[in-house]
Amino acid sequence: MGLAQAAAFALLAGASLFMGGLGVNAAISAQDEVDAARQDAAERQRRAVGTDHRVDEVTLDALAAEVDVLATNQGTATLQADRGDVLIDGYVATAYITATTIDGATSTTWTNGAQVTYTLDYDAFLEEVRGISPILILLDITAFVPQTAAVATDNGIVATWRA
Amino acid sequence: MAGSAASESILFIGAILATTAVVGALVPVIQELSGDLRDRGRTTGDRLASDISIINDAEAMATSPLVVYVKNTGQTSLVVTDFTFLLDGQVSTNTTYDVLDASDDTTLHPAQVLQATVNDLSVTVGDHRIRAVAGTGADAGLTFYEAGP
Numbered sequence: 379m380g381l382a383q384a385a386a387f388a389l390l391a392g393a394s395l396f397m398g399g400l401g402v403n404a405a406i407s408a409q410d411e412v413d414a415a416r417q418d419a420a421e422r423q424r425r426a427v428g429t430d431h432r433v434d435e436v437t438l439d440a441l442a443a444e445v446d447v448l449a450t451n452q453g454t455a456t457l458q459a460d461r462g463d464v465l466i467d468g469y470v471a472t473a474y475i476t477a478t479t480i481d482g483a484t485s486t487t488w489t490n491g492a493q494v495t496y497t498l499d500y501d502a503f504l505e506e507v508r509g510i511s512p513i514l515i516l517l518d519i520t521a522f523v524p525q526t527a528a529v530a531t532d533n534g535i536v537a538t539w540r541a
Numbered sequence: 542m543a544g545s546a547a548s549e550s551i552l553f554i555g556a557i558l559a560t561t562a563v564v565g566a567l568v569p570v571i572q573e574l575s576g577d578l579r580d581r582g583r584t585t586g587d588r589l590a591s592d593i594s595i596i597n598d599a600e601a602m603a604t605s606p607l608v609v610y611v612k613n614t615g616q617t618s619l620v621v622t623d624f625t626f627l628l629d630g631q632v633s634t635n636t637t638y639d640v641l642d643a644s645d646d647t648t649l650h651p652a653q654v655l656q657a658t659v660n661d662l663s664v665t666v667g668d669h670r671i672r673a674v675a676g677t678g679a680d681a682g683l684t685f686y687e688a689g690p
Contacts, residue, residue: 382549386556393564397571404575408582415589418616422592461652463612468601470610470654473642526601532652534594534614534681 425533428455433539434493436527438500442519445498449529449537451488459494460485461532466498466524469507474499496529591615591677596654599685604664610641611655611673611681619649623676628662629669635661 430453437446447464451457459479463472476497479485483492504510504522515522528538592615602608609626613619621640626633639656640646649655657673666689672682 382552382556385553386560389557389560390563393560393567397567400571400575401578404578408578408585411579411582411586412589415586419589419592422614458652463596463610463654465596465598465601465610468598468603469608470596470641470656472654526598528596528598528601530594530596530612532614534592534596534612536596536598538598538600540600 422533425455426535429453429457429531429533429535431457431529431531431535431537433527433529433537436524436539436541438519438523440519442515442522443499443501445500445503445524445527447496447498447527447529447539448493449496450493451483451490454490455533456490457488458486458532459483459488462488462494462496463530464496464498465526465528465530465536466500466503467508467526469503471498471503471507474503474506587617588677588679591617591619591675591679593619593673593675593679593681595671595673595681595683597671597683597685599683602664602685602687604687607659607662607664607671609657609659609671609673609683611649611657613649613651613653613655615679616651617677618651619675619677619679621647621649621655624655624657625674626657626659627672627674628659628664631662633659633662635659 431449431451433447433449435448445466459477463470464475465471477485478495478497479488480495481492483489483494488494501512504515505512523541525541526538528536530536594612594614596610596612607628621638626636637658637660638646640649641654641656643653664687666687668684668686670682670684672680674680
């Protein structure tokens, strides 16, 4: 009688421990996921607060084939130039952009005070995004001078420039 | 003496069988609960890791039709068809999507930009607010003024 009770008790205790272990393991891994995501969200918030940039200058070349957008990082957050986006007259032109980093910046490390030039293939942009023929551009270049340019950083914060 | 040993054996086997039955019934339940707990953690993690921003130039919006640019600024990929767009609180039921500079228009990976064209809601002269909500619950808004033609 005593042996049967002891065996049953031991089995029940073992099973309880096993099930408890499963639950604790699941709780720990769930908490780990949440903690990692929370840290990531806090880091994004910190970067967003430290992000401050400006668009200094927008220049169109003589044949209206290229537009240069010069931007400066004036915040404390380090940005990624190659993950930024450029909007010309309200349209995202990122597919037609090449980022050239200057003043010590690299495409992935755009630090405070450093500048980046986004060079836009304006012919291709106007033709595909705005549906404007390059011939029309050549006929009246001044009509196609960009009126606004905006640079959105890799964390989605936008700075604008107006003609 | 022999009878006592036999009855103890019967009780012992009975106890093992009963314990096995109880454990057999409880383990799947506990496993399911553990799985649910893990899934909940993953879902919460995904929600925290996902983030979006509307990157339109508020003073140069394409409004006829309304074009909204949403950038994935989080760490997780988002399902494009799970997005919801609201203009002044009204849900759009006819929005077309294009993930810019990508061949796959179904998934918005981190750092990519989604071009959403809202076909069924018109933008009148005045102040408006557009809001984008991803399937994970991440949302972003933008207020703009439509000056008219």
